[in-house]
Amino acid sequence: MFKRQLSHLQTYLGGIKYLIGLPDIVIIVDQHKEYTTLQECITLGIPTIC
Structure with missing residues (x-):
């Protein structure tokens, strides 16, 4: 189980x-699926393209 978790991480x-x-800019392909990534970029002030 730990090997599977380690591989996943x-x-x-x-x-x-x-x-x-x-990064200078982040490109997000599916903003509904990557909502947490989008929120983190907004919080850190990283420009995003969705």
Whole structure:
């Protein structure tokens, strides 16, 4: 069970460890599905394209 959870987290969050700073812009394909991402971008002041 832990290996499955670890694999899931590495798949979706593995690229975060390579970020040096905030991205300049975020492109969101499905804003209904990625609503939390959109809210986080608004909170952090990151421009978004939906």
